[in-house]
Amino acid sequence: MTYVYNDSTAVVGPLAAFAEPHTYDLCEPHARSLTAPRGWELVRHDGEFAPPPPTTDDLVALAEAVREAARPTPGWTTSPTTRRRATRPAAAATSA
Numbered sequence: 001m002t003y004v005y006n007d008s009t010a011v012v013g014p015l016a017a018f019a020e021p022h023t024y025d026l027c028e029p030h031a032r033s034l035t036a037p038r039g040w041e042l043v044r045h046d047g048e049f050a051p052p053p054p055t056t057d058d059l060v061a062l063a064e065a066v067r068e069a070a071r072p073t074p075g076w077t078t079s080p081t082t083r084r085r086a087t088r089p090a091a092a093a094t095s096a
Contacts, residue, residue: 001026010041012042014045
């Protein structure tokens with residue numbers, strides 16, 4: 001939702017792709033039930049609300065999650081068929 005004070009107009013449309021001043025993202029039930037103040041015009045986007053395109057923040061967060069998941073765990077070795085601990089903690093404790 002956005003508004004223009006000079007025109008006394010409120011506009012309800014799809015979610016914004018970028019943050020802009022004086023715009024608000026509303027859930028669908030609130031967007032559909034919104035009313036404008038007396039003397040104002042309310043313009044509604046009728047139809048399907050497509051999801052906004054992914055932002056660079058979304059893509060960076062996804063890349064970081066993939067990197068974190070791919071990072072090797074200390075103390076683990078990987079072979080083509082199995083993944084096992086390099087040493088057994090109990091065996092290391094008794095030999096010390």
